[in-house]
Amino acid sequence: MRHVLYFAKGIHTFSGKILYFNLIGMVLISLLESVGIFLLIPLINLTGVLAVNSSEVAAVSWIQKMFQSMPENASLLIILVCYLGLIIGQGYFQRNQTILNAKIQQRYTRHLREETYKAILQANWGFFLKTRKTDHINSLITEISRVSAGTQMFLQLISSLVFTFIQIGMAFWLSPAMTVTVIFFGVTLIAFSRKFIRKSSSIGEQTTQLSKAYLAGVTDHFNGIKEIKSNSLEDSHISWIHTIGKKLEHNIVEMIKLNTTSQFIFKVVSACLMTSFVLYSIKMFQAQPTQLMLIMVIFSRLWPRFSGLQSNLEQLGGIIPSFVQLIQLKNECLKQNEITDGDQRSIEPIRIEREIECRNVFFRYNTNQSQFTLQNINITIPSNQMTAIIGRSGAGKSTLIDLLMGLNLPEKGQVLIDGTPLTSENLLSLRHAISYVPQDPFLFNSTVKENLLLMKPDASEEELWTALRFAAAAEFVKKLPQGLHTLIGDRGIKLSGGERQRLVIARAILKKPSILVLDEATSALDTENEENIQQVIQSLKGEMTIIVIAHRLSTIRNADQVIEVEQGNIIQVGGFHEVIQKKRKATEIATNW
Known part of the structure; x- marks a missing residue:
């Protein structure tokens, strides 16, 4: 339950004084409900249905005496008006307390x-490499919804506790012996219910894991819907949804x-205790009608409170895994945090005057592995020129780009901007200077204009068309x-691959970055459009630093510098023709050998 207390502390910190107003409302509701008990005795006596001798119970005798001195009609009218006032008052406070509970719950959620x-967004890139994005989506949607329900249950638990304590106080005033007996059995039954709470928590944990697997599977399936349809894989995926659906069910x-x-079990025990109390009172103590009525009233008021407490605890037990999930996610994000709170818009982008340099850089994703992904990297990328990075798949090209963009920091060595080491202090300034175009273009399910404005929200329509022409x-x-x-659909599905890529390049240019990174950005373009992009890149040389990852030689023929990566090492650096010539010679030697 310590995880629930963690969030309870959070609710208290976030809500502040409003939580105390909520507590006062609970007390008033409970008091009004309790006062109604005292009006039952004179009301029943006046109706003549049952002759009640209130002197048998000292705590309520004064109420009976107060109405005996009045005319019967007047007493009945006063009692009914008081009762009506209590019901209206209780309903009014109950309504406001429910609204207040909802406000606290929804605001905290x-x-x-x-x-x-x-x-999540302020965590570093390494955090996303180690985790599954669908787990974060599940946390933000499913788990927070469950925690929201748990917050409501927690507030209900507080209400139940407040009501129970006040009801116990009133009941103890009426009949101490009876109240102690009910409390004893209620607490005992709640103690025995710990088994149910543990079982509920276990089922809740299974539900959390199944929800994560379900969301991950469905997301993967729809991301690969073209492959599923093209290869007639519908049956296997329908079978998967059937299997996991049965587990969730x-x-x-x-x-x-x-x-x-x-x-x-609570109802059975309740019925047994009630009948036992009545039988015990009549046979052993010859209880009078007033006493029997009080036994009924006290039992009917107190026992449901214990039942409600047990039910709330059990339901909270089922939601505890969601609390745990969010706490673990938050702690992990804090460990991997790279951005502190503040207005990022005030950060000025870095202007590269001379060069970006990697000096004796070593990097690996897992520090427990002996093999480095990149090792002994020593390169210089001149400013306002085009540098191409080539190499086979898995050679380390994308990892090198991630280091240059500050997504990863080297384990050994340094990345320097104009001689200044790249650290957490100037990391965001570097990011503000970069526009990155990935191989797989990402577009939102909105209009062309809204997708472009994502990079520069205040851009004019003229600037948009200029970027599109570029x-x-x-x-x-x-x-x-x-x-x-025009709406372009989910991930730009209404556009061709080449159109999506060009739109993403236009978005990158709109930012007017000082560093433009193209990660196989022209791979989906035909020869004519690639030629157009090459002309654009050529025109941008001298205005910004351009870094290109490419496999096509046509993409990098205008590069001022070509860097070849092989198995995490830099094997050659030079001009385009120089590097290509060396590669051809190496190929001829390998063939002749």
């Missing part, structure tokens, strides 16, 4: 969602069985049904 999302049914079983995308955008305002 919103706060928790924003803080979790911020913590089984878990939910098991949770319901557990809850209903515990409630059934990226050889203006012509096809003009032909779209609504031009800039």
